[in-house]
Amino acid sequence: KAGVTQTPRYLIKTRGQQVTLSCSPISGHRSVSWYQQTPGQGLQFLFEYFSETQRNKGNFPGRFSGRQFSNSRSEMNVSTLELGDSALYLCASSLQGTNTEAFFGQGTRLTVV
Amino acid sequence: QKEVEQNSGPLSVPEGAIASLNCTYSDRGSQSFFWYRQYSGKSPELIMSIYSNGDKEDGRFTAQLNKASQYVSLLIRDSQPSDSATYLCAVYIMNTGFQKLVFGTGTRLLVSP
Numbered sequence: 001k002a003g004v005t006q007t008p009r010y011l012i013k014t015r016g017q018q019v020t021l022s023c024s025p026i027s028g029h030r031s032v033s034w035y036q037q038t039p040g041q042g043l044q045f046l047f048e049y050f051s052e053t054q055r056n057k058g059n060f061p062g063r064f065s066g067r068q069f070s071n072s073r074s075e076m077n078v079s080t081l082e083l084g085d086s087a088l089y090l091c092a093s094s095l096q097g098t099n100t101e102a103f104f105g106q107g108t109r110l111t112v113v
Numbered sequence: 114q115k116e117v118e119q120n121s122g123p124l125s126v127p128e129g130a131i132a133s134l135n136c137t138y139s140d141r142g143s144q145s146f147f148w149y150r151q152y153s154g155k156s157p158e159l160i161m162s163i164y165s166n167g168d169k170e171d172g173r174f175t176a177q178l179n180k181a182s183q184y185v186s187l188l189i190r191d192s193q194p195s196d197s198a199t200y201l202c203a204v205y206i207m208n209t210g211f212q213k214l215v216f217g218t219g220t221r222l223l224v225s226p
Binding site for chain 1: 144145147156157158159162164201205208211212214215217218219
C-alpha cells in the first residue's frame with residue numbers, strides 16, 4: 001500500500017515569494033495534518049483538514065494557509081516568504097484524525113534565501 | 114506548561130542496555146499516545162501506539178501509560194547502535210472542539226557499541 005507522498009522534496013525560494021506544497025495521503029485516509037519542523041522549535045502543528053474542512057489550526061500567521069480536495073489530497077501555501085520560514089514541512093495522514101495513528105510523508109525541505 | 118514534554122537528552126546507553134524514554138502531557142482527557150522515531154534528515158516513523166493504562170510490548174519496544182500521572186514512557190530493550198535517533202512522543206490534545214496531534218520536542222538517544 002502506498003505511503004504518504006509529498007512534493008516537491010526540496011525547494012529554494014526568495015524572500016517575498018510564495019510557495020505551494022502538496023501532500024497525497026494514504027488511500028482511504030481522510031485526515032491530513034501539516035507540521036513545520038525546525039531545529040529550535042521541533043514539530044509545530046500548522047493545521048488539520050478532514051473531508052475538505054479545516055478542523056484545527058495552530059499558532060501561525062495568516063500567511064500560512066491550506067486546503068484539501070475531494071480526493072483527500074492537500075496543499076499548503078505560504079505567501080510573502082520570510083527567512084524564518086526555512087524548515088522541513090511534513091504532512092501526516094490518518095484515517096480520521098482523532099485518536100488514530102498518523103503516518104508521515106518524507107517532507108518538503110524549504111529554504112528561503 | 115507545555116502540552117507534551119520530553120527531556121531533550123542526549124540519553125547515552127551502551128549496546129545491549131535498556132533505554133528508558135519519558136514523556137508527560139497536559140490534557141487529562143487525552144486518550145491516544147504514540148511514539149515516533151526520527152533519524153537525522155528523515156521524517157518521523159511511527160513505532161508504538163498505546164491507548165490503555167499499563168504496558169504494551171512489541172518486539173524490543175515496550176510502551177507504558179499511566180493516565181492518572183499523565184505519563185507515557187518507552188523502553189527499548191537490548192539497545193542497538195541502529196536505535197540511535199530522536200524519539201518523539203505524540204498525544205492527541207483537545208483544541209477548539211477537535212483534537213490535534215501534538216508532539217514533544219523529542220529525546221535524542223545515543224547507543225554506543
